Structures are given as C-alpha cells and as structure tokens.
C-alpha cells in the first residue's frame with residue numbers, strides 16, 4: 001500500500017475517533033452532571049418556545065449562540081472539576097478558587113443566556129397571550 005495513502009487513512013481514522021471520544025465525553029458529562037442535564041432540558045424548552053413564537057432567523061442565531069455558550073461553559077467546568085479532583089482530594093485554597101471561578105463562568109454565561117431569552121421570547125409570549 002502506498003505510504004502516503006496509508007498516512008491519510010490513519011489521519012482520517014484518528015479524526016473520526018477523536019470525534020467519537022469527544023461525543024463520549026459529552027455523554028459521560030451528561031450522565032454524571034445534574035446541572036448539565038438541567039441545561040439540556042432548558043435548551044429543549046427554549047427551542048420549543050422558539051418554534052411556538054415563530055422567532056426570526058436572526059433571533060434563532062442569538063438563541064443558538066446563547067445555548068452553545070452555556071453548554072460549552074458547563075462542559076469546561078465539568079472538565080476542570082475532574083482535573084482539580086485528580087490533582088488533589090485535600091482541601092486547597094487554589095482548588096477552591098479554580099472550581100469557584102469555573103462555576104462563576106457558567107453562572108455568567110447562564111445570566112447572559114437568560115437575558116437573551118427574555119429579550120427575544122418574552123415579548124412574543126406576551127403578544128400571544130395579551131392580544
């Protein structure tokens with residue numbers, strides 16, 4: 001077999017397996033992290049509300065950016081918690097800071113997502129129910 005062709009096949013396989021591993025990472029975080037499951041449920045509710053309120057393409061873009069931000073932050077927070085637990089099981093002020101700051105990043109992104117949801121969906125829901 002041509003070695004160039006072999007190299008490309010190995011590269012393609014390793015790309016496929018890194019996608020598979022990333023997907024397995026999301027699944028394992030989903031199974032173990034209650035907060036991530038809550039965020040996925042909220043995401044489903046927002047998407048249903050978006051269809052219900054007939055939001056525009058631009059509004060969908062903002063909603064998906066907000067969802068992506070929160071879910072990504074939650075996954076990074078989970079990864080960081082694992083690394084901190086791997087480094088120390090003992091109480092350490094730096095471990096506390098690292099976990100609290102990562103949790104702060106999730107909270108910050110969730111507040112921004114909530115504001116985006118309120119700005120886009122709330123007026124449409126009020127329109128539907130008041131008129």
Ligand SMILES: Nc1ncnc2c1ncn2[C@@H]1O[C@H](COP(=O)(O)OP(=O)(O)OP(=O)(O)O)[C@@H](O)[C@H]1O
Pocket residue numbers: 033035081088089090091092093095096097099100103
């Ligand atoms: N090794 C540690 N040293 C010092 N403080 C820690 C340590 N591990 C955890 N903490 C503190 O306890 C809090 C809870 O940590 P924990 O690992 O249980 O994550 P969590 O907040 O329960 O996250 P989640 O609910 O997303 O799993 C942290 O935010 C941090 O303030």
